[in-house]
Amino acid sequence: MLLHSAREFLKYAAIRTGLETVAHSRAQALFPALGGRGVIFTLHHVRPVAGPRFAPNAHLSVTPDFLAQAIVAARECGLVPVHLHDLPALLSDPADKRKFAAFTLDDGYRNNATYAAPVFRKFDVPYTIFLTAGFIERTRTIWWETAAALVEKHAALTFDFGNGSEDVATTTAAQKRAAFARLEAFVATADEDEAVERIDRAARAAGIEPAAIVDELVMDGADLRALGEDPLAHFGAHTLTHVNLRRVSPERLRKEIEGSARAVERYVGRPTRSFAYPYGQPWSLGEREVRAVAEAGFPVAVTTQPGVLGPASLERPTALPRVSLNGRFQAKRHVKALISGLPFKLMQR
Numbered sequence: 001m002l003l004h005s006a007r008e009f010l011k012y013a014a015i016r017t018g019l020e021t022v023a024h025s026r027a028q029a030l031f032p033a034l035g036g037r038g039v040i041f042t043l044h045h046v047r048p049v050a051g052p053r054f055a056p057n058a059h060l061s062v063t064p065d066f067l068a069q070a071i072v073a074a075r076e077c078g079l080v081p082v083h084l085h086d087l088p089a090l091l092s093d094p095a096d097k098r099k100f101a102a103f104t105l106d107d108g109y110r111n112n113a114t115y116a117a118p119v120f121r122k123f124d125v126p127y128t129i130f131l132t133a134g135f136i137e138r139t140r141t142i143w144w145e146t147a148a149a150l151v152e153k154h155a156a157l158t159f160d161f162g163n164g165s166e167d168v169a170t171t172t173a174a175q176k177r178a179a180f181a182r183l184e185a186f187v188a189t190a191d192e193d194e195a196v197e198r199i200d201r202a203a204r205a206a207g208i209e210p211a212a213i214v215d216e217l218v219m220d221g222a223d224l225r226a227l228g229e230d231p232l233a234h235f236g237a238h239t240l241t242h243v244n245l246r247r248v249s250p251e252r253l254r255k256e257i258e259g260s261a262r263a264v265e266r267y268v269g270r271p272t273r274s275f276a277y278p279y280g281q282p283w284s285l286g287e288r289e290v291r292a293v294a295e296a297g298f299p300v301a302v303t304t305q306p307g308v309l310g311p312a313s314l315e316r317p318t319a320l321p322r323v324s325l326n327g328r329f330q331a332k333r334h335v336k337a338l339i340s341g342l343p344f345k346l347m348q349r
Contacts, residue, residue, distance in 0.1 A: 022337035034341035036308035038079050038100035042322040045109050046116035054152040056180045059326045064115045066330040071123045073335040074101040081125040085273035085300050088317045103127040108219050113227045130238035130276040133263035135218045140241045141210035143196045147183040150203045151176045159202050161186050192243050221267050228268040236274035237261045244284045257296045280304030294318045308341045
């Protein structure tokens with residue numbers, strides 16, 4: 001447990017040091033080509049600072065003030081905010097030398113409408129919200145939110161990781177972090193549907209209702225129809241169940257992709273033009289998944305693999321990189337460091 005905590009501390013310390021170093025390096029002015037043609041930003045929650053001391057999902061939450069700072073940072077760096085689905089055409093125009101920023105938000109949280117949308121309207125910035133049908137329709141729970149609530153609220157929990165029930169201590173902060181990491185690893189390695197159901201059962205046994213968490217956090221159909229009146233808003237597909245697509249059958253892969261597209265159109269009354277892969281890392285998507293999204297007719301799709309837009313973006317428009325606006329690094333200078341592209345060049349070494 002101490003080893004896990006130490007690794008987590010060192011990881012974030014290294015990221016912070018790297019961002020601060022780049023922020024003070026004048027990288028954008030010295031190496032403008034590293035920034036490519038701009039960035040696609042990833043967000044999840046946008047809400048005021050609040051919540052429990054134990055917050056393993058803190059990286060997924062930024063404040064409205066920071067979102068505003070990110071927009072200002074993008075414009076100060078010369079980026080033009082555009083809709084995600086317009087990027088392929090814009091990037092393919094040889095006469096257009098501009099750099100772009102596209103803002104995207106995953107999962108369809110209520111705070112996207114309450115706190116993020118007013119910021120986007122204030123700055124006249126288009127944005128895309130990716131919707132998971134199971135969350136919207138309350139047929140799928142958000143396991144990482146359920147797990148966080150379960151671990152945060154109790155000093156111990158009983159859970160079956162595959163070898164029978166065992167008691168897991170969650171008294172100290174280090175124990176809570178270690179328990180959450182075990183649940184996270186279990187979802188990533190076991191059958192995901194079964195893993196989510198086991199987390200849900202453990203939560204219910206501890207007096208936590210996973211469906212209520214979804215209902216509190218995620219917009220419903222009425223919310224989406226109302227937000228759909230905003231001309232700056234677009235809605236993308238994010239599968240039916242937020243499952244790791246790389247681990248599902250070809251039949252389910254097609255259902256998750258095509259079914260989510262139909263669901264989004266049903267919610268907002270117009271077709272979607274973009275897709276986001278759940279989790280979005282190499283362990284959750286490969287060439288099969290990228291090809292399936294393209295064959296489903298999506299002109300653009302995004303991963304969560306870090307990087308800026310460049311020549312390869314037009315070669316693989318259904319596997320575009322994104323830049324995470326991380327809740328643990330909410331400073332305008334950090335955004336500018338990311339826009340410079342230098343952190344991603346250093347990651348390749």
